[in-house]
Amino acid sequence: MNRKKTNYVSWFLGAALLCGVLWVVTRYSLPSLLEWQSPFLSRCFFVLMVCFGLCLIRLLRGPTPADRAVAVDTLGILIVGFCAILSIPTGRDWYLDIAIAWALQSFIGALALAKYLEGRGFDE
Amino acid sequence: MKNKIVLFLVGYVVWILLSWPLDRAHAYVGVVVVGLVAFLTGDLFTRRPHHFLHVTRYLWFGCYVPLFLWECLKANIDVALRVLSPHLPINPGIVKVKTTLKSDTALTFLANSITLTPGTLCVDIDQKEGVLYIHWIDVRSSEVEKATQLIVERFEKPLKKIFE
Amino acid sequence: MSNIVGYACIVIGLVFDIFGCIGLIRLPDVYNRLQATTKCVTLGTCSILIGTLCIKGFTGAGTKAFLCSIFLILTAPVAAHALARGAHISGVKLWGSSVCDKYHQDKEHKQK
Numbered sequence: 001m002n003r004k005k006t007n008y009v010s011w012f013l014g015a016a017l018l019c020g021v022l023w024v025v026t027r028y029s030l031p032s033l034l035e036w037q038s039p040f041l042s043r044c045f046f047v048l049m050v051c052f053g054l055c056l057i058r059l060l061r062g063p064t065p066a067d068r069a070v071a072v073d074t075l076g077i078l079i080v081g082f083c084a085i086l087s088i089p090t091g092r093d094w095y096l097d098i099a100i101a102w103a104l105q106s107f108i109g110a111l112a113l114a115k116y117l118e119g120r121g122f123d124e
Numbered sequence: 125m126k127n128k129i130v131l132f133l134v135g136y137v138v139w140i141l142l143s144w145p146l147d148r149a150h151a152y153v154g155v156v157v158v159g160l161v162a163f164l165t166g167d168l169f170t171r172r173p174h175h176f177l178h179v180t181r182y183l184w185f186g187c188y189v190p191l192f193l194w195e196c197l198k199a200n201i202d203v204a205l206r207v208l209s210p211h212l213p214i215n216p217g218i219v220k221v222k223t224t225l226k227s228d229t230a231l232t233f234l235a236n237s238i239t240l241t242p243g244t245l246c247v248d249i250d251q252k253e254g255v256l257y258i259h260w261i262d263v264r265s266s267e268v269e270k271a272t273q274l275i276v277e278r279f280e281k282p283l284k285k286i287f288e
Numbered sequence: 289m290s291n292i293v294g295y296a297c298i299v300i301g302l303v304f305d306i307f308g309c310i311g312l313i314r315l316p317d318v319y320n321r322l323q324a325t326t327k328c329v330t331l332g333t334c335s336i337l338i339g340t341l342c343i344k345g346f347t348g349a350g351t352k353a354f355l356c357s358i359f360l361i362l363t364a365p366v367a368a369h370a371l372a373r374g375a376h377i378s379g380v381k382l383w384g385s386s387v388c389d390k391y392h393q394d395k396e397h398k399q400k
Contacts, residue, residue: 007210007211008210011210012210014314018310022306040295044298044299044302047302047306048302048305050306050309051302051305051306051308051309054306054309054310054312054313055309055312057313058312058313058321064318064375064378064380065378066318066371066374066375066378066380067318067321069371069374069375070312070318070321070322070325070371071312073325073367073368073371074308074309074312074325074329077325077329077330077333077360077364078305078329078333080333080337080356080360081301081305081332081333081336081337084333084336084337084339084340084353084356085298085336085340087340087344087349088340088343088344093344093347093348093349093352096340096349096352096353096356097352099337099352099353099356100352100355100356100359103356103359103360103363104359106367107363107364107366107367110367110370110371111366111367111370113371113374114367114370114371114373114374115370115374116374117371117374117375117377117378118373118374118377118378138355141351141352141354141355142351142352142355143348144346144347144348144350144351144352145347145348196327196331197331199327200304200307200327200328200331200332203307203308203311203323203324203327203328204304204307204328206311207307207310207311207314207315207324207328208307208310212314212315212316214315214316214320216317216319216320216382216383217382217388217389218319218382218388218389218390218391218392219388219390220390220391220394232366235365235366235369236362236365236366239326239365239368239369240326240327240330240331240361240365243323244323245319245322245323245326245368245369245372246365246369246372247319247369247372247373247376247391248373248376248391257390257391257394259319259322259323259372261320261323263388266388266390
């Protein structure tokens with residue numbers, strides 16, 4: 001019973017923190033380096049930044065190497081979406097070329113990380 | 125030879141999509157590049173090129189895609205609800221299921237569909253015995269037959285029609 | 289019209305991305321985290337790319353976004369499978385209150 005209570009409290013704190021961050025990010029369109037015409041997309045951009053932050057927390061805290069590998073893989077997929085969002089307001093289509101190349105390299109990187117993880121276990 | 129031609133056609137479609145407003149220069153360069161790639165790596169792409177000529181396989185593929193997308197959407201909502209709930213209602217474990225599919229492509233597609241459907245993630249495949257090891261976020265039954273029925277059977281029939 | 293559909297797709301994609309990342313933080317072990325991120329983040333990013341396709345229309349950029357989404361759907365599960373297998377081989381244990389681990393049992397059985 002006690003455990004459940006603390007569970008609720010931490011859940012509530014986490015949800016409040018995340019909602020607060022998202023509110024700040026979406027309430028004020030923060031000044032950005034690119035002078036964008038579209039405030040909506042600049043907010044999308046900062047929401048993706050929050051996702052990156054969550055991935056980085058896992059990357060720093062992850063107890064095992066496998067956790068870090070998963071976080072890196074997730075970051076790779078997120079960056080593809082990031083490039084796609086960047087390509088809309090700036091009107092530069094080559095961001096999508098970067099997205100395709102990044103998807104390829106993140107896939108190959110994930111496979112290489114998996115191979116590395118497999119190699120660690122052979123200790124007989 | 126046949127599988128090189130198949131790879132050439134598939135690669136040329138991808139090339140056209142990549143360089144979309146198609147002009148003459150891109151079309152010619154595409155023939156050269158895709159031809160070179162098909163000549164060098166054609167044997168790796170498919171072993172049974174005659175399968176690409178069967179029309180029924182494409183029809184079954186057309187049936188399979190909506191099923192897959194629907195399951196995918198369900199999977200996302202399922203995982204999102206589990207993640208957001210304060211109790212964290214998970215009950216994970218690795219179960220073993222059997223499959224009757226044999227060919228490489230069919231097994232790959234089966235593993236991919238299993239990974240993107242509700243609560244399941246393929247961990248390893250044993251092709252010789254036709255066994256898949258699956259991490260299930262909410263284990264409802266750890267017996268082989270029951271798990272097979274719950275996880276694999278939805279996809280086995282269309283995939284068998286498509287790839288076997 | 290297509291702009292509105294595209295923006296709706298992008299918002300749905302962002303929401304699923306955030307859910308996936310929350311899952312990455314909250315869930316207890318590697319395999320569960322992999323489940324959350326593979327499903328939610330892959331479909332979220334594909335949704336963003338489809339939104340880009342809707343906004344850009346069927347131009348060079350749109351077709352590239354479409355190809356990229358197909359590529360992601362095909363490769364993300366394979367990468368997840370490889371990572372899960374690597375994690376299991378490198379000896380990462382399942383979460384404490386997991387139900388069963390048939391893979392571990394079979395591997396031990398084979399070694400004997």
